[in-house]
Amino acid sequence: MEVIIRPNADAAAALVARIIAKELRANPHLVLGLATGRTMESVYRLLAQMHRKEGLDFSLCSTFNLDEYVGLAPGDPHSYRHCMNEHLFQRVNVEPRNTHLPNGQAPDLDAECRSYEAAIAKFGGIDLQLLGIGRAGHIGFNEPLSAFKSRTRVKALAPLTLEQNAEFFGGADKVPRRAITMGVGTILESRRCLLLATGEEKAEIIAKAVEGPITSMISATALQLHARCTVVVDEAAASRLEGSEYYRRIFATEPEWEEFRNSN
Ligand code: F6R
Numbered sequence: 424m425e426v427i428i429r430p431n432a433d434a435a436a437a438l439v440a441r442i443i444a445k446e447l448r449a450n451p452h453l454v455l456g457l458a459t460g461r462t463m464e465s466v467y468r469l470l471a472q473m474h475r476k477e478g479l480d481f482s483l484c485s486t487f488n489l490d491e492y493v494g495l496a497p498g499d500p501h502s503y504r505h506c507m508n509e510h511l512f513q514r515v516n517v518e519p520r521n522t523h524l525p526n527g528q529a530p531d532l533d534a535e536c537r538s539y540e541a542a543i544a545k546f547g548g549i550d551l552q553l554l555g556i557g558r559a560g561h562i563g564f565n566e567p568l569s570a571f572k573s574r575t576r577v578k579a580l581a582p583l584t585l586e587q588n589a590e591f592f593g594g595a596d597k598v599p600r601r602a603i604t605m606g607v608g609t610i611l612e613s614r615r616c617l618l619l620a621t622g623e624e625k626a627e628i629i630a631k632a633v634e635g636p637i638t639s640m641i642s643a644t645a646l647q648l649h650a651r652c653t654v655v656v657d658e659a660a661a662s663r664l665e666g667s668e669y670y671r672r673i674f675a676t677e678p679e680w681e682e683f684r685n686s687n
Contacts, residue, residue, distance in 0.1 A: 424652045426633055426670040427680070428661045432621035433465065435657040438683055439553070439619045440469035442653070444479050446551050446615075451483040454543075456552030456610075457511070458489050458563075459503045462619055463555060464510055471514035485521035485546050486512075487539075489554070489563035490604040493527045493577060501591060502527065525575065525603035536575040536603055543609065552613035556620050559583040560628050560641030564604035569642045573606030607645045616652040618643070623659040630663035 429435040443466070447453050457463075473479040488503060497504040504524045512522050523542055529535035543549060554562045559581050565573065566581040579601050580588075589595040610616065620629050632643035633654055639645075646652045661667055674680050 424633065424647055424649070424654060425673060426654045426656065426661075426664065426666075427674050428664075428667060428671055429655065429657055432657045432659075435619060435621050435655050435660075436462075436465035437469060439466050439617060439655050440473065441683060442617060442655075443470060443551065443553070444473055444477075447479065447481070447484060450550065451480060453484045454546050454548065454550045455484055455486045456489065456549040456554075456605075456613055457486050457507065458553050458555045459506050460555045462621055463553070466553070466619065467510040467514070470511065474515040479515070481515040481517040484517060486517060486523060487543055487546070487549060487605075488522075488524040489552075489610075490602050491525045491527040492599040493532065493601040493603060494599050495527050497524075497526075497528075527599075527603060532577050532603065536577065539575045539603070539605075540609065543605075549613035551615045551617060552610055554610070554616060554618040554643075554646075556618060556625060556628055556632060556643050557584055558587055558624065558628055560632055560643045562607070562610055562618070562643050562646070564602040565607050565610075565642035567640045567642070569607050569639060571611070571639060571642075571645045571648070572608040574609050575603065575605050577601050578604050607639075607642050611645060611649055614651065616646055616649050618646065618652065618654045619656075620654070620660045621657040623662065625656075625660040626663040629654070629656055629660050630665070634665055 491503045495502040525539050526535050564578050585595045585598045588598050592598045637644045
């Protein structure tokens with residue numbers, strides 16, 4: 424795992440967008456794993472801007488989102504499908520048929536989960552998986568005690584997650600109780616993971632996820648087992664990390680990061 428600390432949330436999102444753009448330019452057929460949530464909105468805004476201004480081309484890439492609420496129709500303004508259409512898919516030239524989210528309204532949810540896994544496999548697996556982190560430490564909707572070998576499945580949302588997403592639904596009691604989510608095992612199979620976390624409210628969970636013991640109580644700690652995982656944080660989210668001096672030195676001196684150093 425490597426941790427990159429940027430001065431503020433905008434600079435952190437800009438770095439993530441530039442990493443994605445670099446991977447997409449190197450491999451136009453990229454299979455991109457996507458996340459939703461507040462943190463990702465600025466990344467998608469920047470990718471849309473790169474598409475408009477620099478011709479960043481999404482025409483050959485395919486996408487797989489981490490999760491979708493059970494029971495919401497794709498057109499529901501609270502659905503993650505709707506959110507992805509609004510924030511990214513309609514703003515770039517990705518082929519709509521190459522964008523995938525689980526169907527939260529499938530009559531047979533278990534079959535839907537199996538077919539989602541099969542679709543990922545058919546596309547050759549995920550090259551780059553973008554991730555956020557919830558305050559309970561989830562990646563996707565892998566709530567506490569998610570098995571590290573778990574695959575795409577229906578998961579009941581934890582109380583902290585309901586609280587975290589309450590504002591979108593006008594109250595925690597209105598948030599759907601269940602979601603389909605890629606499993607921790609599914610996420611760990613992506614060839615590269617890229618996690619973005621910003622803001623003081625993520626500082627404690629980032630310290631646990633990055634430097635704490637590996638535990639299924641905090642599914643993000645599974646990323647410590649991944650061979651290629653980059654965690655990008657702003658100063659606020661980095662404020663509880665013990666090794667920040669070392670992480671800063673890596674970003675400041677390692678050749679791999681040279682081209683990204685003056686981005687913001
Ligand atoms: C949503 C997802 C979640 C979010 C996480 C952070 O697709 O995968 O794990 O990334 O809950 O959400 P925000 O960015 O709203 O704090």
